[in-house]
Amino acid sequence: MNINVSEFKANCLELIDEVATTHEPLVIGKRGKPLVKLVPIVDETPKSMFGYMKGTVTIHGDILVPQDELWSAESGDEDDLYAGLRPGEGKK
Template sequence: MNINVSEFKASCLKLIDEVATTHEPLVIGKRGKPLVKLVPIVDETPKSMFGYMKGTVTIHGDILAPLDELWSAENGDGDDLYSGLRPGGGKK
């Protein structure tokens, strides 16, 4: 939003409250030229790492029931992934 400095002076407190609630910057000008921008302060308080992902996971079905298919560790399908590695941990 853009307004003239005289309009800002007349309703300064109301406009500051509006910027704080809408989080939209306000450009204040004089004689048709923009002079300053009034912007809201962003809360920079770091969020706690506990619970920051609350509400982002959706569980479908029974998560405790056994799976219908075997994992590679159970049926040996993933054994070829380690075939190129030496026993000491490095590659050939």
């Protein structure tokens, strides 16, 4: 948002509060020429990565029991992928 210096002077406290709440910068000018920019202070302390996604996941149904689907580990249909990887297997 752009504003004239005389208007800023008359409403500076309200404009400062608005910039602080909306986080939108305010450009203050004189005679149509931009002079300064009023921006909110950003908290620069690093936030902990622990729990930063709290509340962003929705769980639908039971997550512990597979739904009518047999896992490959239970059915053995991928055993050929692991052939020769067990200790003592494939050695002569």
